[in-house]
Amino acid sequence: MKVLTAKSVQVGPDLAAWFDAGGGQGLEQALADPAGIISCLESAGLRGLGGAGFPTWKKWAAVAAQPPRPEGGGKWLVCNGNEDEPGTFKDRFLLSSTPHQVIEGALIGAVAVKANQIALYVNAHEAKMLPALHAAMDAWRGHPILARVAQEVGAPVQLQVCPSSGLYVGGEETAAISSVMGKFPFPSLKPPFPAEKGVYGAPTLLNNVETFAHVTHILRHGPSWYRALGIGEAVGTKLYSLSGDVLRPGLHELPMGTTLRELVFEHGCGILAGKQFKAVFTGGPSNTLLTEQELDVALDFDSLYACGSRLGTGAMIVVGMGTSILRKTAEYVGFFAANSCGQCPSCKIGTYQVSRILERIEAGAARQTDLAALENLARLLPGSGRCGLVDGAATVLRSSLQTFRSEYERALQN
Template structure:
């Protein structure tokens, strides 16, 4: 069952067509029962679909509890992660679905400033969103919203920096304020202190897009969309070594096997399945042992991984995990904002080691050095960028160590590997066994 990607709702900037396709019903319902919005979202079990999986109603309630006026809603469409391409679809093909959700949120929390915060590199999304926003201006629903809020809502499109880091919620706030998208330490959370220190709700495009539907069709309907107790649907950005890559909207809780082998048509050229990089790609890899794991927040967390943005980058036999990891860590290194030297320098150091290992110029001790960094770096930044890089590194080292060892070759091996089994857990002290000898 497709909700967000239903062809009938993909009407572009045409507000009339959106209304004709059933749009506006969610906002109508919200206006009719403002106090029921957050309970409905809670009952639906909607969670942050930008990657965090945080319960949406809590964020909304936190902002709603703050004194107004002057609050903000930021609809986060910064999307810049490798392998993620869902927000640009929603913003360019069905922007009113997103806007309506944002307006529902604004009503729920009491915010009159609503910003569609979009990655400027997605020119089509920006253009369509601007046109869509303009069409709302004279719409009677907006006037009714003004009445409920006590002031006219200011709906606008803000293009960010185009930098990956701008997707982090405090960075999004900084960017909307016209500054460089520097993440900052939390707390305070944007719900307490966001744009201009005002309480600010920051939600992902996909999250907000569901809100109108939940109001219009009820939490029960939404819960019923998912499988195995997980509510709703999820947009999966499927890419890599699959026959049919692309955006797949599937019930939350669909198994990895079903996504890859059913909807994705299987691994390209009939090769064996190796792994999937999920979400950022900043999480623990999913392997063949995880094929029957339901793809939802809790099931993946229970497996030590994360759903993230729903990006699923499939790696089949013949594709190098080492090279992929190097590519992603290099991405994180390049996109580290610079505020935290351990993040900038640490990811860069990992990237350099991976590049030389990959290029056949690895050195004895490189694997240990990588493991050590994977243990040392997490937690060392104001935001989670360095944690993501360390997680994907640790995971690929742990699960595909053989690929690293092959690339290192005999000259890159340490001798006397008495404790060189490598568990990727550089963060605990290994007892005894001081190493002697030379490389």
């Protein structure tokens, strides 16, 4: 079951060890049947694992349908490993411990969409893993299979590692494209979408690190095998980043559709100091809070959506009784405010104002009108920015107000 984190694939930059462990078979299958790659992913039901959950095959098909743009370098493929949101740490594990399954997945993507430019876009804060990534890329450059990929793509394949700006907003796909081009990571309006106009104006495929890692195994074992790994209607496995008030925080690869209760109390071994469960920030701090009533929800895209939340990156930040939701909300909104690129006034000013009011309420220096102001901002801010940053701040604010309003009221009475 543990496909991505199995010890047999934690071989670092050693490409020979990766092939000895069965690596390369997915790419061989892709080269044997390039036209079948996208339909294979469609049959597998793979969705983007960076947060949005968009069907992977649709994005790949859109890029494959575009002609290359020679003046933009042909076609680009960007593997997004910016990962800078609190509570999310799956991509850094994959890139540092098992980079070859990610690179192989990217090469399969290149074959599918005929991309000749491949960029590993990684968080600049993770400087320690950069030498290993460069070594892994060098190993592929020197391997004969890369020439076969180039032959199928129809152009020499260029592999590069692109450190990001280190900013959270740089993970948004249009901001990532801007950053790969050496510019400030300003998100841009869509359309046009990256599939039509991405890096240097060329058609660009952009997926998350974990998504490409799954591709490798789907091509190797087939879509039926992948679907059987999930629970119920969910497919495959998922890396859940578990943190917060749990006894055993860490990265857990489990079947997609595992319940929140199982993740927290079996794999996370329960709440610290024997306390009771209070809530969890699902998919990182930019989604709706879930409480004890939702402990049996399945952790997959559709089940969480039906519950009014999102799977996001799979990060689960657990809060136990005794930990203030108001304090955590203030902390996370402060993060969003500090990471706004400043391009959209509603985001730059709105998140800053929300952060100031939350700090004032927590300090006992607020009035009832401040609570009304927060409610208005939670209603007005969503959809007002070019990217999802302001939406995330508004979502966690609105959720905390709805679910833990008593904490706000108590702080106002002090």
